[in-house]
């Protein structure tokens with residue numbers, strides 16, 4: 746079991762969810778975004794969330810969701826909400842108040858100035874997830890296996906609890922942790938054999954690499 750929090754994101758089958766749980770993940774992510782190859786419908790999410798034990802948190806990943814969509818995602822049985830779009834601080838605060846769950850806000854990073862945009866979410870979000878900025882016009886705002894310069898975080902004092910995501914995998918996560926001192930790491934593409942297809946061996950290898958860090 747790792748002392749670091751680990752989120753395996755974009756799970757969509759019982760087998761891969763179980764691999765994440767067996768590996769010691771503290772968080773498991775379910776993506777509710779129709780443009781994503783990892784998109785889950787709410788019925789399947791209910792089945793998966795029911796397998797998640799109480800000491801692990803299911804996280805619903807969404808992009809600029811409205812309240813009706815959020816309500817369906819929350820009803821699947823998750824314990825936290827990850828907002829990965831262009832949600833404003835006011836919107837994040839409203840989601841937290843309305844749904845009563847911890848809210849993570851993704852912060853898209855390419856430069857050091859991008860890190861500072863997270864400060865606006867103090868008092869609104871519970872956790873900032875620093876993720877690589879995807880190119881203008883990209884199909885997805887995350888989950889593309891892209892990484893940013895981790896050295897930006899080594900000289901930065903995050904204003905909230907935080908996590909690192911973007912392009913992590915079993916081969917690079919130890920280096921990422923060493924450079925950033927991230928308390929939480931989040932992976933999706935790096936534990937897949939193809940977009941949206943999670944690989945149980947890669948999940949196990951990632952969890953092992955984190956636990957050795």
Ligand SMILES: O=C(O)c1ccccc1N[C@@H]1O[C@H](COP(=O)(O)O)[C@@H](O)[C@H]1O
Nearest residue numbers: 754781887888889890910911912933934
């Ligand atoms: O995974 C997706 O398809 C996705 C879709 C929309 C928003 C976020 C998404 N994933 C998140 O992106 C980061 C990084 O993923 P990766 O490891 O670089 O593939 C991760 O937090 C996912 O939760």
